[in-house]
Amino acid sequence: MVIRVKNLVKRYGNLVALDHLSLDVKEGEIFGLLGPNGSGKTTAINCILSLLKFDKGDIEVFNKPMTPESYDTKRDIGIVMQNVAVYKELTVYENIDYFCGLYVPDKVKRKQLVDEAIQFVGLEDYVKFQPKKLSGGLLRRLNIACGIAHKPKLIILDEPTVAVDPQSRNKILEGILELNRQGATIVYTSHYMEEVEQICSRILIIDKGKAIASGTKEELKNMITIGEKITLQTYGLTPEQISAAGNLPNVLSAEYNGSNLVIKSTKGKNNLESVLDFAKQEGIQFGTIYSELPTLNDVFLEITGKELRD
Amino acid sequence: MQVFKLCLKIIKDNIPTLMIYVVVFLGVSILATSSMSNESKEMASFTPTKTDIAFISDETGPLVDGLKEELSKVANFVEIERDTEALQDALYFRRVTYALYIPNGFTERFMGGEDVKIQKTTIPESYSSAYVDISVEKYFDLARLYLTNVENIAEEELVSKVLKDLSVTTNVELYDTRANKADTSYANFYFNYLSYSMLGVLVMGMSALMVVFSDKDIKRRNACSPISTSRINMQFILANLTFAMVTWFIMVGFCIMFNFKNSLTPATLYFVLNSFIFMICGTSLSYLIGTAVTNQEALSAVCNVVTLGPSFISGVFVPQELISQSVLRIASFTPSYWYVKANNEIAGLTSFGFEQLESVFSSILIQLGFAVAMFAVALVVAKRKRYA
Ligand SMILES: Nc1ncnc2c1ncn2[C@@H]1O[C@H](COP(=O)(O)OP(=O)(O)O)[C@@H](O)[C@H]1O
Numbered sequence: 001m002v003i004r005v006k007n008l009v010k011r012y013g014n015l016v017a018l019d020h021l022s023l024d025v026k027e028g029e030i031f032g033l034l035g036p037n038g039s040g041k042t043t044a045i046n047c048i049l050s051l052l053k054f055d056k057g058d059i060e061v062f063n064k065p066m067t068p069e070s071y072d073t074k075r076d077i078g079i080v081m082q083n084v085a086v087y088k089e090l091t092v093y094e095n096i097d098y099f100c101g102l103y104v105p106d107k108v109k110r111k112q113l114v115d116e117a118i119q120f121v122g123l124e125d126y127v128k129f130q131p132k133k134l135s136g137g138l139l140r141r142l143n144i145a146c147g148i149a150h151k152p153k154l155i156i157l158d159e160p161t162v163a164v165d166p167q168s169r170n171k172i173l174e175g176i177l178e179l180n181r182q183g184a185t186i187v188y189t190s191h192y193m194e195e196v197e198q199i200c201s202r203i204l205i206i207d208k209g210k211a212i213a214s215g216t217k218e219e220l221k222n223m224i225t226i227g228e229k230i231t232l233q234t235y236g237l238t239p240e241q242i243s244a245a246g247n248l249p250n251v252l253s254a255e256y257n258g259s260n261l262v263i264k265s266t267k268g269k270n271n272l273e274s275v276l277d278f279a280k281q282e283g284i285q286f287g288t289i290y291s292e293l294p295t296l297n298d299v300f301l302e303i304t305g306k307e308l309r310d
Numbered sequence: 311m312q313v314f315k316l317c318l319k320i321i322k323d324n325i326p327t328l329m330i331y332v333v334v335f336l337g338v339s340i341l342a343t344s345s346m347s348n349e350s351k352e353m354a355s356f357t358p359t360k361t362d363i364a365f366i367s368d369e370t371g372p373l374v375d376g377l378k379e380e381l382s383k384v385a386n387f388v389e390i391e392r393d394t395e396a397l398q399d400a401l402y403f404r405r406v407t408y409a410l411y412i413p414n415g416f417t418e419r420f421m422g423g424e425d426v427k428i429q430k431t432t433i434p435e436s437y438s439s440a441y442v443d444i445s446v447e448k449y450f451d452l453a454r455l456y457l458t459n460v461e462n463i464a465e466e467e468l469v470s471k472v473l474k475d476l477s478v479t480t481n482v483e484l485y486d487t488r489a490n491k492a493d494t495s496y497a498n499f500y501f502n503y504l505s506y507s508m509l510g511v512l513v514m515g516m517s518a519l520m521v522v523f524s525d526k527d528i529k530r531r532n533a534c535s536p537i538s539t540s541r542i543n544m545q546f547i548l549a550n551l552t553f554a555m556v557t558w559f560i561m562v563g564f565c566i567m568f569n570f571k572n573s574l575t576p577a578t579l580y581f582v583l584n585s586f587i588f589m590i591c592g593t594s595l596s597y598l599i600g601t602a603v604t605n606q607e608a609l610s611a612v613c614n615v616v617t618l619g620p621s622f623i624s625g626v627f628v629p630q631e632l633i634s635q636s637v638l639r640i641a642s643f644t645p646s647y648w649y650v651k652a653n654n655e656i657a658g659l660t661s662f663g664f665e666q667l668e669s670v671f672s673s674i675l676i677q678l679g680f681a682v683a684m685f686a687v688a689l690v691v692a693k694r695k696r697y698a
Pocket residue numbers: 012015017035036037038039040041042043044
């Protein structure tokens with residue numbers, strides 16, 4: 001086990017930021033920590049790294065208890081903080097060299113690692129730039145390069161794509177997959193479910209410091225009753241028609257907002273067919289009709305009763 | 311040594327700002343030198359001048375003539391009419407500073423062993439009349455000595471013996487204690503003032519570092535690395551110390567360069583030693599401020615208070631003699647006070663045995679004590695703040 005957290009409790013005064021949080025990260029996986037802003041992701045990461053004192057719980061990294069003095073363990077960890085932590089006095093190259101140098105004293109070896117990292121995040125054209133001259137996306141990429149240049153076995157990235165343009169975001173996500181292919185175990189926190197769904201092999205959803213669900217994205221979606229979401233674009237439905245739609249087989253709910261009828265049903269083979277039959281039978285004219293599988297947002301919504309993205 | 315190298319780079323980036331301090335400091339000390347060298351020229355040009363006196367005698371003879379001869383070494387004789395009014399006028403208008411009157415029968419009574427005094431009138435508080443007094447007293451004291459010890463001595467013999475003795479004994483040269491040793495007043499001023507400017511530069515350099523390293527995100531990021539906090543701190547301290555030593559070396563080097571002719575003395579050695587210890591003290595202090603004060607605005611305020619305050623009350627800008635005892639007592643809780651005190655003592659020394667230097671050494675030891683104490687406090691504070 002790369003990381004094992006058991007019953008972690010962290011309080012800020014009266015606020016319980018982490019409430020008996022447990023998690024396991026296995027070697028070679030991309031572990032996603034998904035939760036809305038303020039759910040405790042950063043707090044959890046800071047506790048795992050021994051940057052914060054916590055009230056209760058056990059934390060092991062590489063099967064050893066983690067303490068502020070676990071320098072050998074720290075050597076194998078790469079960290080990309082949520083807040084960009086680079087020196088504005090140093091250039092892009094010097095920054096990466098500085099942070100890499102904290103792990104790799106050997107100059108020759110380090111030069112090669114730094115060059116690789118620059119190439120990896122695509123900052124070749126900016127090596128002599130000072131951080132203040134970089135755009136938000138490039139700055140994030142520099143932050144990542146500083147965290148991963150020493151080729152650690154475990155890489156922790158805390159919301160590395162916040163306030164990043166789509167191009168940089170895709171580059172970052174691809175990069176993370178590449179690092180994982182090269183053998184690194186990844187812990188990735190985000191409040192963007194699409195990202196987590198896109199790259200993570202296992203996901204833990206947290207809310208208000210509590211773990212609410214974990215598993216692969218398929219497992220998570222199987223946990224909830226909704227299996228399919230069918231949207232019908234149409235106008236002028238009567239209340240009777242809406243309630244009739246809600247009584248179709250497998251259907252859990254039918255909601256109408258004046259232009260779209262959203263029917264949520266459990267998993268089943270013929271859900272779309274029965275909705276189409278219903279429309280024909282009732283003589284409902286519709287523009288488009290489409291079926292979606294549930295997202296992690298639906299998972300979050302069903303468990304917590306609120307949207308993930310707010 | 312990543313942190314160490316980074317610190318030096320940050321300081322290098324800040325050299326232009328730091329140079330302002332150094333340049334202003336050197337400017338002020340050069341101005342001070344030129345005014346001081348004028349002062350010492352005046353001092354060297356002082357020569358005693360003969361004073362004008364009125365010598366009035368009702369009788370003549372070897373004893374009186376001998377006195378007149380002796381007095382001619384320290385005085386010019388001015389002819390004054392023998393009446394009281396003319397004498398008063400002469401004294402009042404400073405034509406003479408001293409009037410001496412020998413009445414009839416003086417010699418006879420003196421030779422007879424009587425305790426007779428010559429009569430004199432002087433203007434008050436005159437240095438030159440004191441010289442005359444001394445000469446007169448010496449002459450008669452010596453004469454009385456021969457009179458009582460040599461039986462039946464003749465007046466002529468007595469006078470010749472007295473004059474001969476006086477020509478030897480009065481030939482005492484007045485050594486100017488300063489004439490024999492190098493002028494330390496410039497070095498004294500320079501090194502005292504150094505306590506302000508060096509502290510200023512040290513504290514400024516340190517603040518530049520603190521601005522970077524007290525950043526919370528940077529601190530956390532560094533704490534994730536396999537370099538221990540104490541090693542990071544050590545590199546940080548080492549960088550501070552390197553910077554302090556270079557600053558010290560440059561500033562002291564300038565002093566010796568400007569004042570080279572007066573620098574080849576033991577006093578210079580002790581000035582340099584004292585300033586070195588003070589530099590350690592300053593490094594310790596700036597490290598303490600840097601660890602204790604993390605708020606940026608508070609930091610610059612604290613820096614000003616810490617550099618200017620002690621300098622004012624410890625006698626850097628105003629001599630310690632002019633500062634009231636109670637203020638000095640407060641000042642003695644700052645290293646600056648002991649540094650300045652040691653400098654002043656060194657400047658006043660003419661010989662450099664252990665006895666003379668004892669007080670200087672104890673001032674230096676007290677400064678070292680301050681350095682150690684402040685450093686220890688800084689370490690405690692740093693440790694406490696680790697989990698900030
Ligand atoms: N230093 C702190 N002092 C007090 N409360 C804090 C502190 N840091 C975080 N919190 C609170 O703890 C909760 C979790 O914060 P955080 O771990 O940053 O969430 P996330 O990273 O998931 O957005 C939030 O409610 C936040 O306001």
